[in-house]
Structure formats: structure tokens, C-alpha cells
Amino acid sequence: xxxxxxxxxxxxxxxxxxxxxxxxxxxxxxxxxxxxxxxxxxxxxxxxxxxxxxxxxxxxxxxxxxxxxxxxxxxxxxxxxxxxxxxxxxxxxxxxxxxxxxxxxxxxxxxxxxxxxxxxxxxxxxxxxxxxxxxxxxxxxxxxxxxxxxxxxxxxxxxxxxxxxxxxxxxxxxxxxxxxxxxxxxxxxxxxxxxxxxxxxxxxxxxxxxxxxxxxxxxxxxxxxxxxxxxxxxxxxxxxxxxxxxxxxxxxxxxxxxxxxxxxxxxxxxxxxxxxxxxxxxxxxxxxxxxxxxxxxxxxxxxxxxxxxxxxxxxxxxxxxxxxxxxxxxxxxxxxxxxxxxxxxxxxxxxxxxxxxxxxxxxxxxxxxxxxxxxxxxxxxxxxxxx
Amino acid sequence: xxxxxxxxxxxxxxxxxxxxxxxxxxxxxxxxxxxxxxxxxxxxxxxxxxxxxxxxxxxxxxxxxxxxxxxxxxxxxxxxxxxxxxxxxxxxxxxxxxxxxxxxxxxxxxxxxxxxxxxxxxxxxxxxxxxxxxxxxxxxxxxxxxxxxxxxxxxxxxxxxxxxxxxxxxxxxxxxxxxxxxxxxxxxxxxxxxxxxxxxxxxxxxxxxxxxxxxxxxxxxxxxxxxxxxxxxxxxxxxxxxxxxxxxxxxxxxxxxxxxxxxxxxxxxxxxxxxxxx
Numbered sequence: 001x002x003x004x005x006x007x008x009x010x011x012x013x014x015x016x017x018x019x020x021x022x023x024x025x026x027x028x029x030x031x032x033x034x035x036x037x038x039x040x041x042x043x044x045x046x047x048x049x050x051x052x053x054x055x056x057x058x059x060x061x062x063x064x065x066x067x068x069x070x071x072x073x074x075x076x077x078x079x080x081x082x083x084x085x086x087x088x089x090x091x092x093x094x095x096x097x098x099x100x101x102x103x104x105x106x107x108x109x110x111x112x113x114x115x116x117x118x119x120x121x122x123x124x125x126x127x128x129x130x131x132x133x134x135x136x137x138x139x140x141x142x143x144x145x146x147x148x149x150x151x152x153x154x155x156x157x158x159x160x161x162x163x164x165x166x167x168x169x170x171x172x173x174x175x176x177x178x179x180x181x182x183x184x185x186x187x188x189x190x191x192x193x194x195x196x197x198x199x200x201x202x203x204x205x206x207x208x209x210x211x212x213x214x215x216x217x218x219x220x221x222x223x224x225x226x227x228x229x230x231x232x233x234x235x236x237x238x239x240x241x242x243x244x245x246x247x248x249x250x251x252x253x254x255x256x257x258x259x260x261x262x263x264x265x266x267x268x269x270x271x272x273x274x275x276x277x278x279x280x281x282x283x284x285x286x287x288x289x290x291x292x293x294x295x296x297x298x299x300x301x302x303x304x305x306x307x308x309x310x311x312x313x314x315x316x317x318x319x320x321x322x323x324x325x326x327x328x329x330x331x332x333x334x335x336x337x338x339x340x341x342x343x344x345x346x347x348x349x350x351x352x353x354x355x356x357x358x359x360x361x362x363x364x365x366x367x368x369x370x371x372x373x374x375x376x377x378x379x380x381x382x383x384x385x386x387x
Numbered sequence: 388x389x390x391x392x393x394x395x396x397x398x399x400x401x402x403x404x405x406x407x408x409x410x411x412x413x414x415x416x417x418x419x420x421x422x423x424x425x426x427x428x429x430x431x432x433x434x435x436x437x438x439x440x441x442x443x444x445x446x447x448x449x450x451x452x453x454x455x456x457x458x459x460x461x462x463x464x465x466x467x468x469x470x471x472x473x474x475x476x477x478x479x480x481x482x483x484x485x486x487x488x489x490x491x492x493x494x495x496x497x498x499x500x501x502x503x504x505x506x507x508x509x510x511x512x513x514x515x516x517x518x519x520x521x522x523x524x525x526x527x528x529x530x531x532x533x534x535x536x537x538x539x540x541x542x543x544x545x546x547x548x549x550x551x552x553x554x555x556x557x558x559x560x561x562x563x564x565x566x567x568x569x570x571x572x573x574x575x576x577x578x579x580x581x582x583x584x585x586x587x588x589x590x591x592x593x594x595x596x597x598x599x600x601x602x603x604x605x606x607x608x609x610x611x612x613x614x615x616x617x618x619x620x621x622x623x624x625x626x627x628x629x630x631x632x633x634x635x636x637x638x639x640x641x642x643x644x645x646x647x648x649x650x651x652x653x654x655x656x657x658x659x660x661x662x663x664x665x
Contacts, residue, residue, distance in 0.1 A: 061568070081564070081567040081568045082570045082572065084568070087568065087569075088565065088568045090564070091561075094562050094564065096562065096565075096580055096583075098584060099583075107569055107571075107579070111570055156568075156569070
């Protein structure tokens with residue numbers, strides 16, 4: 001949520017104007033972001049988007065071409081990794097294979113030449129924090145993936161890192177373990193209250209884990225905001241697409257509303273960004289759609305118009321309906337392409353239809369079949385500048 | 388290491404191919420490997436163990452064994468340290484000429500040992516490329532224990548390197564990166580993280596080098612001068628005694644060397660898995 005009150009948590013780590021090139025290929029361009037004290041920031045992006053490079057630059061494993069890294073007010077841009085005091089949880093955990101669990105956890109303190117008593121006490125505390133007391137004498141290869149990950153976290157917590165950096169920490173695990181571990185780690189991070197940066201390409205993971213999510217695309221930040229903001233109010237078409245399927249209607253800005261081919265939707269637009277007559281895109285999620293047999297609209301529902309059902313499929317938790325909107329004045333078959341599409345497909349073979357998903361109770365109360373004519377309404381939408 | 392070999396059934400009933408093929412393998416190895424080895428032991432002990440013991444404890448024999456052990460030991464120490472260093476440099480840094488360097492390091496195994504010894508003579512000998520400048524100053528490297536060590540280093544040069552390098556290559560970089568982010572210096576990372584992972588490779592590289600050096604003959608006979616009691620290693624002793632017709636003396640040392648290499652290879656075979664336990 002946007003923090004407007006006076007007790008804004010102080011910034012723990014920030015990256016200012018980072019750019020990075022590998023040879024001639026630019027990987028990052030002018031990246032700036034902050035992590036507040038105790039916050040979990042997720043960097044979400046496809047592989048090759050540059051998100052791992054951001055993490056490695058914060059850790060000091062990679063040197064940026066321009067820009068700086070600030071940790072708790074200290075400029076660490078030119079410090080080597082070992083002097084930064086960050087904790088990195090690698091994708092493969094990078095536990096030392098020849099050390100037992102307790103030796104792994106105590107490593108940071110041993111190389112800092114702390115007294116043996118102190119090391120033992122810290123290791124004991126961390127072992128109970130990550131609930132691995134009975135595994136202390138085991139070697140990493142004798143532990144499950146989830147246990148190894150907890151050892152990796154405990155190993156970094158031992159030296160009280162300024163910030164924790166997670167590099168796709170759930171990448172190597174199966175779906176069930178991932179979901180379970182994700183919740184466990186979120187709870188753990190809440191308890192230790194260390195600011196954290198997560199990297200993932202999994203949108204569900206990003207939404208569940210992050211206090212804020214930064215969507216990275218081709219080396220720049222597309223949008224940064226709370227999971228609610230980026231999911232419901234995507235700032236760009238890329239963000240809308242990356243966080244799941246999105247329906248898009250092309251349209252034009254009018255006085256107090258936006259006009260699309262089939263409907264007029266009331267919208268209060270930012271006059272800084274949109275002028276009357278501008279081409280825009282109306283974006284809404286499949287679950288924002290409600291179907292009904294009659295023209296009667298529930299309060300808060302905005303009518304898009306009548307449509308024909310093209311396909312109904314059952315996808316486990318919900319029903320998915322593919323619809324073709326009726327175009328006013330003419331029948332669908334002739335002439336130019338309709339001005340709406342679904343963003344999950346590539347631009348060439350985007351079907352000119354929209355997708356609605358309906359939870360089971362709704363699906364069974366208003367049953368639809370292929371060929372049926374229904375009235376489509378939406379509960380919320382976002383307006384993006386059109387191309 | 389115990390591996391269970393899954394066997395597929397090809398035929399109904401008793402499969403004659405299996406005992407036949409195993410028997411054939413043993414039969415082929417008999418004249419090639421087993422019998423020559425067995426005859427050392429049969430001959431060496433045929434006159435009684437006291438004769439064997441007497442031949443073994445002759446001063447020249449004891450000296451030859453000790454000299455072999457000592458020269459091989461120092462060659463091993465050098466080549467393991469060098470191999471470790473070379474493997475580190477060549478797997479961690481990419482530079483122009485890297486592959487050429489790898490080939491050059493591996494070359495000495497391909498060169499006939501007599502050629503290696505000859506090459507050392509041509510460099511360090513009294514009339515050699517460098518030796519001719521050293522000899523007037525009283526520095527004579529050839530025909531000493533030092534020359535034997537040099538020859539051993541040359542012929543076993545790539546062995547430890549060859550065992551250690553693949554381990555370096557496959558080692559996950561994130562281990563070293565993790566160690567660095569935790570706060571370790573380069574040296575601490577090497578000592579606590581990299582080196583323990585190389586333990587198995589270092590031990591087997593050392594044993595391999597040592598075993599090869601103890602048996603070295605071709606280069607040693609050229610550079611050592613083959614002086615009994617001074618620069619005569621165990622293999623040279625066997626050769627010398629055989630030429631003098633003292634078969635028992637040669638045989639006693641042969642038994643010791645054969646047992647010794649058998650021991651080393653057993654250790655190599657079984658200890659590797661044990662050392663590499665995670």
C-alpha cells in the first residue's frame with residue numbers, strides 16, 4: 001500500500017540508476033529501486049530480463065557500468081562482495097558439501113573469528129529458528145531441498161545481513177513443495193524482519209510473496225507496486241500480459257468516458273496522460289467478466305454488449321468461456337478485423353475473442369453452451385495508452 | 388564401491404555365454420598379467436624367505452628403495468602443488484593461449500621417457516644449453532638425486548593436473564560466490580570451500596604421480612648416472628642386478644615394487660569414494 005503516513009519505514013537498500021552491459025549487449029538500463037526496512041520486494045521477469053543481474057549487482061558479484069548501490073545509507077558500489085554484508089540464497093543453495101549443517105551455519109562467524117561459545121550459541125538459535133535441530137550433524141546431501149534452503153537462509157542470518165537476496169529460490173522444487181515453502185519462508189522473514197529481494201519468473205509466487213513487486217522486462221522496470229496494484233492496474237500491456245491472461249479492447253478517449261467498438265465505459269482519466277480523441281486500450285481480466293442472460297445489470301457492472309459463446313472448457317478450479325463480442329450494425333463475419341483481442345497469444349495468432357473465467361457457483365447458476373447468446377458485463381478495467 | 392550390475396535375460400534356462408565370457412577374459416589375462424606377476428613371487432621366494440630377506444636388506448638394495456621413495460616423494464609434492472595451481476589458473480581464467488598451455492602441460496606423458504631423460508641431459512648436462520654455464524661454477528645438477536627428481540617431475544608432470552582439473556571444472560561457481568558474499572577472503576574461500584572439495588582428487592593425483600615416479604626407468608637411467616649406493620633407484624637396481632646375473636637380488640626388489648604398486652592402486656580404487664563422501 002502507498003505509505004503516506006509519517007512512520008514510513010526507512011529505506012534499507014537502494015539501487016540508483018544502474019546500467020549494465022555485457023560486451024555490446026545492454027542488460028540493464030537505468031534501474032532504480034528501493035527496499036524498505038523489513039520489506040519483501042519481488043523482481044518478476046522472464047528469463048533474460050536482467051533480474052538476476054540486478055541481484056548480482058546488489059550482492060557485489062557483478063559490477064555495474066553506471067549507477068550505485070546503497071545499503072543502509074552507505075555507498076557500497078565499489079566494495080567487493082565480502083565487505084557488503086549481504087546474504088545471498090542461491091538457486092542451487094550453494095551449501096558447502098564437506099561441512100555439516102552446523103558448520104555451514106557457523107561459517108560466517110568462523111571466518112569473522114568470533115569466539116567459539118558465541119558461534120555455538122548463534123548456531124543453536126538459528127537451528128531452532130529454521131527447525132533443523134535434529135539435522136545439525138548431517139551433510140547437505142542428506143537433506144531435502146526444502147531443508148537445504150532453510151540451512152542456506154540460516155547461514156546468511158548468522159552474520160546479520162543488511163539485506164537478503166533470493167535468486168529463484170524455489171526454481172528446483174516441485175509445485176507442492178514450492179507453495180508450502182513459499183509460505184514458510186514468508187513467515188520466517190516476517191519473524192526475522194530482514195529486508196529481502198526475491199527473484200522469480202512465477203507471477204503467482206510474486207503476488208503471494210511480495211510486499212511490492214517490480215516487473216522487469218528487457219532490462220528496465222515496467223512497473224513497481226503492490227501485488228494488488230500491478231495485478232489490477234497494470235501500467236503497461238506487458239505487465240497486464242505477464243501477470244496472466246488479459247482481454248484488451250481498443251478504443252478512443254471521449255469526454256468522461258472511453259468508447260470502444262461495442263460499448264461506452266465511464267472513466268475518470270488522468271488528464272495529464274490522456275486527451276480526448278487519444279487512442280487507448282481497455283484492459284480487464286477474465287475473472288472481471290460476468291455473463292448474464294438478460295440485459296439486467298447488477299450494481300457496479302458495466303455493460304460491454306451481447307456476445308456468442310465459442311468455447312466452454314473446464315479447468316479445475318473454474319470454468320473458462322471463450323466469447324465473440326457482437327459488433328453493432330453489422331454481422332461478425334464480414335470486413336475488417338474486430339478491435340479486441342486476448343493477450344496470452346502471440347500477436348500473429350491472437351484470436352479475436354475474449355476469455356471469461358467463472359467460479360463454480362456462478363457457472364452452475366448461469367449455465368452456458370456453445371452458440372448461446374449472452375450479455376457481457378465487466379466489474380473493473382484499466383485504461384492504457386494505445387499504440 | 389559396490390555397484391549392482393543389472394542383468395538382462397537373453398535366453399531361457401542356463402545362459403552359457405556368461406561363464407564362457409568371464410572365463411575367456413580371465414584366460415586372456417593369464418599369460419599377459421597374472422602369470423608374469425605370479426612368477427616374481429614364485430621365483431623370489433623359491434629359495435626360502437631368509438634368502439629373500441637377505442637380498443632385500445643388502446645395503447645397496449635398501450639404499451635404492453629409499454632413494455626411489457625420497458625422489459618420488461619430492462616429485463609428487465611438487466607436481467601436486469603445481470597441478471593444483473595450474474588447474475586453478477586454467478579453469479578460472481580464460482586467456483589467449485589457454486588451450487595451448489593445457490596441451491603443453493599434458494605433453495610429457497606422450498614423450499618417450501628416454502627422450503625426456505635425454506632432453507634433461509641436453510639442458511643441464513656438463514655440455515648442455517644451461518649446464519655449460521653452470522658447470523664452471525661447480526654446479527652439477529645431472530647424475531645426482533636432484534636429477535632423478537627433475538626426471539620424475541618431467542614424466543609425471545600432467546598426472547595430478549589431469550585428475551584435479553576436471554573437478555575444478557565441474558565445481559559450482561556459486562559455492563565460491565556464496566563464500567565471498569558471506570564475507571570470506573579469496574584465501575579463506577580456497578582453504579575452507581575449494582580445497583575440501585578437491586580432497587579426493589588431490590589424494591588420487593598424488594598416489595598416481597607417486598606410483599608412476601617410483602617405477603620410472605627410462606629417463607632416470609640417463610640422468611642419474613646409475614651409481615650403486617649413490618644414484619641408483621630401485622628399478623635401476625633391478626636392471627643392474629639382472630645384468631650381473633644376480634637374479635635373487637633383482638627379484639627381491641621386484642617383489643617389493645610390485646606389492647607397493649598393488650597397494651597404491653588398491654588405495655586409489657577404494658579410497659576415492661571414501662574421500663569424496665559428501
